[in-house]
Amino acid sequence: MIDIITQTLKESVAAKEAAIRDNGQRIIETAHLMATCLMAGGKILLFGNGGSAADAQHIAAEFMNRFQTERIPLAAIALTTDTSIITSIGNDYHFDEIFTKQVMGLGRKNDVAIGITTSGNSPNVVKALTVASQRGMHTVAFTGRGGKAVEIADTALTVPLGNTARIQESHILMGHMLCDLVDRILFPENF
Numbered sequence: 140m141i142d143i144i145t146q147t148l149k150e151s152v153a154a155k156e157a158a159i160r161d162n163g164q165r166i167i168e169t170a171h172l173m174a175t176c177l178m179a180g181g182k183i184l185l186f187g188n189g190g191s192a193a194d195a196q197h198i199a200a201e202f203m204n205r206f207q208t209e210r211i212p213l214a215a216i217a218l219t220t221d222t223s224i225i226t227s228i229g230n231d232y233h234f235d236e237i238f239t240k241q242v243m244g245l246g247r248k249n250d251v252a253i254g255i256t257t258s259g260n261s262p263n264v265v266k267a268l269t270v271a272s273q274r275g276m277h278t279v280a281f282t283g284r285g286g287k288a289v290e291i292a293d294t295a296l297t298v299p300l301g302n303t304a305r306i307q308e309s310h311i312l313m314g315h316m317l318c319d320l321v322d323r324i325l326f327p328e329n330f
Contacts, residue, residue: 154305155312158298165294166313170320172277172294176251177325182214184246184276186238186267187255190307191281192219194255198314206318208329213321216245218267238267248275257306259286259297268292281310 159166173183183202185195195217202215218241219225228237242252252271254264259282268278268291280292283306289295298309323330 150302150305151308154298154300154302154309157300158296158309158313159316161299162296162313165296166316167320169279169294169296170317170324172279173251173317174321174324176249176277177213177321179249180214181247181250182216182245183251183253184216184218184242184271185253185255186218186241187264187281188219188261190303191255191257191261191264191310192217194281194307194310194314195219195253197311198253198318201315201318202321206315206322208322208326210322210326210329213325218242218245235262235266238263239270242267242271242274242276246271246274246276249277251277251279253279253281254288254292255281255310256286256288257283257303257310259283259288261288264288265291281313282306 185199187195196219199215199217202213218238225237228240246252254268256264265287268288272278278292280288280295282288282295282297284299296313298306300306
């Protein structure tokens, strides 16, 4: 079993290295975009399914509470957390609309919408990114190798693998990097 653990670690490190090598400049640009949005009074909307829903909630919490430094809350909302909203939309319309209707109700021009989908093809994430773009929001897709979300989003942060676990581990690393960089841009006096 130690060999399995060691191999998993090697794969995880390699995935993260590839993701950062491929996306480093886009991470910096996305951090500046998010900081500009927040400085202007905008908000960040995050969404995804399953483990990606958990990642959306995790990243939103880092912005709303704090990441590594004490600072004011930053406006970030995970669209994955309100079961009454999600189930009513899913029941009355379709599961593919659970994020779209929330983007329509909460999103404003120049807000940032971050859709997280390891396949890049989750219908509800793709639809929400499309609607966000139509509303003048800045769109970011966290994906694996690609998919429809990459074609729709203004910026795509991709992990060039097919292994869902390694993709999700890389996504949360990039999410943490965005939290750190946004804090450094907005609150340089804390560093």
